[in-house]
Amino acid sequence: MADSRLNIPPFAQSCLQVTGNVWFAAQTHPFVQALADGSLPVENFRFYQMQDARYLEAFTDACSIISARCVQPDDKLWFIDAAKLALVVERQLHTEYGKQLGYDATDIAQLTLTPNNLAYQNHMLVTCHRGALLEAIAVLTPCPWLYTELGQRLQTQLGSPSDDHPYVNWLRTYADDGFVAYTNTLLAYLEAAAQESGEQTRQRAQQAFLTSVRYEWMFWQQAWTMQPWPV
Amino acid sequence: MADSRLNIPPFAQSCLQVTGNVWFAAQTHPFVQALADGSLPVENFRFYQMQDARYLEAFTDACSIISARCVQPDDKLWFIDAAKLALVVERQLHTEYGKQLGYDATDIAQLTLTPNNLAYQNHMLVTCHRGALLEAIAVLTPCPWLYTELGQRLQTQLGSPSDDHPYVNWLRTYADDGFVAYTNTLLAYLEAAAQESGEQTRQRAQQAFLTSVRYEWMFWQQAWTMQPWPV
Amino acid sequence: MADSRLNIPPFAQSCLQVTGNVWFAAQTHPFVQALADGSLPVENFRFYQMQDARYLEAFTDACSIISARCVQPDDKLWFIDAAKLALVVERQLHTEYGKQLGYDATDIAQLTLTPNNLAYQNHMLVTCHRGALLEAIAVLTPCPWLYTELGQRLQTQLGSPSDDHPYVNWLRTYADDGFVAYTNTLLAYLEAAAQESGEQTRQRAQQAFLTSVRYEWMFWQQAWTMQPWPV
């Protein structure tokens, strides 16, 4: 049975403290506010969805790499399922939006990644390849955690979005209890890895977490500004 | 609809030629013959299944690593599914045997890998980590290909195994059409990667393939001799 | 005997074409022009040197990872030497500047990487970890190639910098013949890897090269603007 509340273990709490007000900034970026009140121009939402589809491919890869580093088969399986979830379920979501918004898989494949998106993806992947396992899990955590909290907060503030809200599907996805359960499991993995780690590794993981939260803000920002490359 | 025949593309053919008589030796190892005619002592089968369960964890990891190296999301997905198949479907098989043969997940986790099993796993994993993509796929291919061909050959030679054959489930698994389709897809990936590779890479991949076939023989051998570590 | 001219093999030429005017933009960034004419504020130079010291650590890592992926021991050795060169020789350069500009190894270690610097480093490292060997070499190439060409061009345009030019040491380093020989060898490795690669891999490598050139421009830019994190 899915839990409807986030459980934040001690190490995740410490990560949150390190982020200072960056966490709140990422939660309240103008893009999010416009998404929530329905005023977000559809071009920005389309831009966001297409970039996000590619981001999720990197999230999939990060989960696959972590799976291959886990020792216990149950843990391998959880991260494989997470890899597949990012790829399949979210692509399904994107396919549906794709029909509405006018893009398909080929458009996604040919998309030029924005600087902020590419930077976020590479931050995750490098850390998963060569960081300690704690750092690897830490770079992944902000995305689902922040979205879960956001989904819940928006529902509390605004109530369940009405069927004619332009972004109703998006808002419902991240307020879903299944998504809370998923995030809670990931947070538990983070805690378990922290238990196996010394102080230096924990500090690096907190910094890696902070960087991911910064990139969450910058991900909204790239969609908000339809960020081009400077050259 | 699953294809019931193996399709062997040119590069896979060239790999087969490089193996010389090692491929045939792996197909006709005394362990296999005893498995087919039902004379294999149950202790050897139990030993084999337990070691195989751990081998499949490494096969899972190899698929996960390859998935994270693929560029196209469809390819990522196929290798994630292959990773999960190795872990879930095969563990299901092992769980069933486990009840019959008296072992559970904890026994598997605490098992000492035999020298041949460990060497095979590490050969796959190193190649997936740092070899060219062609080499990575080449080290994976012998296992499903050899088992598919074996399953088909035994069925042709011996007919469908009767329900009271001591190893009927095992024999049926690898003669299954779904397994043929899976192997055909893997062989097609091997071919596609070969098309993208120069002659030096192709030669290294053929050698890596040969080494995996040798390890297939050595895997039967470790179960046949219940191989201990020499020290 | 070191060659004093860059030799640009065909694949490197094709990479250059893909960059369009980004290559020229990176060569003529205001930071570079101010560095060359001596008008660059010392604070910007200091900022640049400190960030560059950390960039070189990542360059070292990229060379180490490539070394471990090379097959021939002579190639392994060349990339190990390149790894060490980036770390030792360049740190020596930085140490000297450090005394002048007031920073030491601890300051470097505690430095917050700018967004552009971190993004560039991670682009290199991810590609070295999971890209084809051609892509791995392609992400590394722009840095020494661009600096070599820049060093030579500035010397041609401005003549040898006088001893009282504020950035004389920096300018002389990259105009040095030994540096040309190094870049020529790297370009030859790029060509050899291209010979072993199919069209899709070559296209990905060209794009990876282009991204590195963009990051070269963005590296000047982060030092020019003393780039903060947006949150």
Place this chain on the structure above:
Amino acid sequence: MADSRLNIPPFAQSCLQVTGNVWFAAQTHPFVQALADGSLPVENFRFYQMQDARYLEAFTDACSIISARCVQPDDKLWFIDAAKLALVVERQLHTEYGKQLGYDATDIAQLTLTPNNLAYQNHMLVTCHRGALLEAIAVLTPCPWLYTELGQRLQTQLGSPSDDHPYVNWLRTYADDGFVAYTNTLLAYLEAAAQESGEQTRQRAQQAFLTSVRYEWMFWQQAWTMQPWPV
């Protein structure tokens, strides 16, 4: 000033205890005894040297991979130097033997690795790629530690080898004080990584260490028996 005595920190001690009598077995393998008393047939020594040359390439790669995972530049540098030492200094040694024993770099490159040698190399490389840093250092440690201890023990037992001992150069190399200092530094890195690791990681590292010690015995064994592949 090089230290002439090995300093064994607590975690290394614990690794030694886990090896039980395997450590002693590796120190007293018939190959070693015959090497020490000069009765070893030159064909076996030649076989050993050629396989060892290839082993050292893998040791180099392991050091390079670890270097790219270290955080501090001083640590990166030490492992790069270790990578280069394995490749250059040891190849120099092998080149000298090569002239005496009749093989050159091409023969080394074309050599078929024995099963035991390949297995040892892959054990090191897989662990360096995906294990915790402690495990990565642990798989590397037995080789230099065991050789250092062996070099010292033989010198104590047999005195300095006379100039006409057939394997005098080999014996002197590993009794050298510089080699002791190198091993002491590696053991200190092992200890530092252990301090940053939890109990599960430490246990896995001890097992990885044990496996390397087993492979040390098996490395002597492959040279003693001129091990062929079974198929």
